[in-house]
Amino acid sequence: xxxxxxxxxxxxxxxxxxxxxxxxxxxxxxxxxxxxxxxxxxxxxxxxxxxxxxxxxxxxxxxxxxxxxxxxxxxxxxxxxxxxxxxxxxxxxxxxxxxxxxxxxxxxxxxxxxxxxxxxxxxxxxxxxxxxxxxxxxxxxxxxxxxxxxxxxxxxxxxxxxxxxxxxxxxxxxxxxxxxxxxxxxxxxxxxxxxxxxxxxxxxxxxxxxxxxxxxxxxxxxxxxxxxxxxxxxxxxxxxxxxxxxxxxxxxxxxxxxxxxxxxxxxxxxxxxxxxxxxxxxxxxxxxxxxxxxxxxxxxxxxxxxxxxxxxxxxxxxxxxxxxxxxxxxxxxxxxx
Amino acid sequence: xxxxxxxxxxxxxxxxxxxxxxxxxxxxxxxxxxxxxxxxxxxxxxxxxxxxxxxxxxxxxxxxxxxxxxxxxxxxxxxxxxxxxxxxxxxxxxxxxxxxxxxxxxxxxxxxxxxxxxxxxxxxxxxxxxxxxxxxxxxxxxxxxxxxxxxxxxxxxxxxxxxxxxxxxxxxxxxxxxxxxxxxxxxxxxxxxxxxxxxxxxxxxxxxxxxxxxxxxxxxxxxxxxxxxxxxxxxxxxxxxxxxxxxxxxxxxxxxxxxxxxxxxxxxxxxxxxxxxxxxxxxxxxxxxxxxxxxxxxxxxxxxxxxxxxxxxxxxxxxxxxxxxxxxxxxxxxxxx
Numbered sequence: 001x002x003x004x005x006x007x008x009x010x011x012x013x014x015x016x017x018x019x020x021x022x023x024x025x026x027x028x029x030x031x032x033x034x035x036x037x038x039x040x041x042x043x044x045x046x047x048x049x050x051x052x053x054x055x056x057x058x059x060x061x062x063x064x065x066x067x068x069x070x071x072x073x074x075x076x077x078x079x080x081x082x083x084x085x086x087x088x089x090x091x092x093x094x095x096x097x098x099x100x101x102x103x104x105x106x107x108x109x110x111x112x113x114x115x116x117x118x119x120x121x122x123x124x125x126x127x128x129x130x131x132x133x134x135x136x137x138x139x140x141x142x143x144x145x146x147x148x149x150x151x152x153x154x155x156x157x158x159x160x161x162x163x164x165x166x167x168x169x170x171x172x173x174x175x176x177x178x179x180x181x182x183x184x185x186x187x188x189x190x191x192x193x194x195x196x197x198x199x200x201x202x203x204x205x206x207x208x209x210x211x212x213x214x215x216x217x218x219x220x221x222x223x224x225x226x227x228x229x230x231x232x233x234x235x236x237x238x239x240x241x242x243x244x245x246x247x248x249x250x251x252x253x254x255x256x257x258x259x260x261x262x263x264x265x266x267x268x269x270x271x272x273x274x275x276x277x278x279x280x281x282x283x284x285x286x287x288x289x290x291x292x293x294x295x296x297x298x299x300x301x302x303x304x305x306x307x308x309x310x311x312x313x314x315x316x317x318x319x320x321x322x323x324x325x326x327x328x329x330x331x332x333x334x335x336x337x
Numbered sequence: 338x339x340x341x342x343x344x345x346x347x348x349x350x351x352x353x354x355x356x357x358x359x360x361x362x363x364x365x366x367x368x369x370x371x372x373x374x375x376x377x378x379x380x381x382x383x384x385x386x387x388x389x390x391x392x393x394x395x396x397x398x399x400x401x402x403x404x405x406x407x408x409x410x411x412x413x414x415x416x417x418x419x420x421x422x423x424x425x426x427x428x429x430x431x432x433x434x435x436x437x438x439x440x441x442x443x444x445x446x447x448x449x450x451x452x453x454x455x456x457x458x459x460x461x462x463x464x465x466x467x468x469x470x471x472x473x474x475x476x477x478x479x480x481x482x483x484x485x486x487x488x489x490x491x492x493x494x495x496x497x498x499x500x501x502x503x504x505x506x507x508x509x510x511x512x513x514x515x516x517x518x519x520x521x522x523x524x525x526x527x528x529x530x531x532x533x534x535x536x537x538x539x540x541x542x543x544x545x546x547x548x549x550x551x552x553x554x555x556x557x558x559x560x561x562x563x564x565x566x567x568x569x570x571x572x573x574x575x576x577x578x579x580x581x582x583x584x585x586x587x588x589x590x591x592x593x594x595x596x597x598x599x600x601x602x603x604x605x606x607x608x609x610x611x612x613x614x615x616x617x618x619x620x621x622x623x624x625x626x627x628x629x630x631x632x633x634x635x636x637x638x639x640x641x642x643x644x645x646x647x648x649x650x651x652x653x654x655x656x657x658x659x660x661x662x663x664x665x666x667x668x669x670x671x672x673x674x
Binding site for chain 1: 340341344345347348349350354357358359360364366367368369370372376379380381382383384386387388389640643644646647654655657
């Protein structure tokens, strides 16, 4: 997901795979292998020995162990060091994948490993739960999110933060729709204070897989684009002057575009998913990607769950136009709480 | 390369990586890991258990060991079996990566492993040297290529063949240009005879890396497109009737498009490579993707070799338009020798 999205937006990507799985873990069953930390370091050494480490941006995502988190930190430090003579020549987008909706889906020792690295990243992309874990601030309202971001700016020194999905209980769901999802971002001022903006998008009543990686990958391309437009690429962390208001931040501009692309693609995924599942209803296993008659004794419930999981995978490959040229759907608003 | 090109042309790809290397082996140094055969089988089992094996096409490329070749055969057989009730519902494009220019770059036991599988594939994409290895016919002229293809049709039963690059010595190079490269293809008739076509393209005086995978990936998308236009997708091996002439074969139409895309992108890669190498000449290692002053004692020659190798990597990411909508540059001609 991340590699394809970045490539589609024109980035030359060298991907180090942190896992080699048959499918994503949302299927509740998978086979394959987690890449051990020494292999990740070795691959980076391989790039280094052939002068292939002239990266402008590092995007780090899911890591299967605390050792891999540390290996990513080592790589990021080396890339940062190599760009010391060119401030802004290296930018680290850090997606601290740990869990969602109050549930941790990585091993517990990954949490402190991430916490130790957060201060070295340029931009972090936690969801609501991950923002709580990293900041230590519990989030039950928009002002909770704001406080978590302020804490990350102040105590961790994090330059840019986007909390990628914020929602509280079932407000808005009473009138039948799925409510809204709020995305909150901020770029730190020199005194460590926040410049908070928010963008609200309609919530789609479906769990899609691939959204986190899609968000991060779009953000890499869009933030660099916005920073280039603001002539910030030669500044450390592409940081705009303190006079720039929250809604005018390159981070806010980038987030607007990212969310427009995402929403357009999620709507299409949703429709395609419904069509797929209607076919499924027509008969046992009809055309939803399996074959009958091999004596498999998988129950209909499990069969349906697997088909639903597949149908909810975000469809980017045939919707690249929405990645490249999204409608201008959303506008950041200042968040003052 | 292959994954991105297929995705750009609208294919949903599930990639099983046969290696996880820091860089391609043309650099003469690399780090990383070959995927062991049991892991490849395990990943396929993982796809199977979640009903994720509804593939229309299998593209197999570089395999790091004879065991991996056998694992690919096992997977192809399973996919074929699962589509027995839908002829044409599964199509195997087999790129028998073994070597080039008379030099084998895989271990010797891979050759018989490939030979054993060739008859099961729908389309094979050997280069000149690989066509010699698979057919046992030595190739010194166009009629040699024709004989190799006829042999593959007759003795191995191969349905479709494209010999991806054919060239003999330095004919044509006398007048200063790099000469031409000939691509020869054929779809077998029912009696086992060939329908041979050829397409000539200008040869670019540079060794690019990624061309083989680009060719194979483009072919997957273009052959399926051409077969769909000829209403052949429900026929075994998408095989046209015997009355269809060589130049009207879906394989010929597909090859025309594939070569147009390739040539457009190779020309751009060539120009970009020259610009890159001119920068290199300006100073020791200036902006060609390394960092000086770290006490590295790599000789200037090696440094230049590595930079040239990088610069000659085919540039697809920013040239997707040429993949999607190539000019109509080439026309297949009947090959009668």
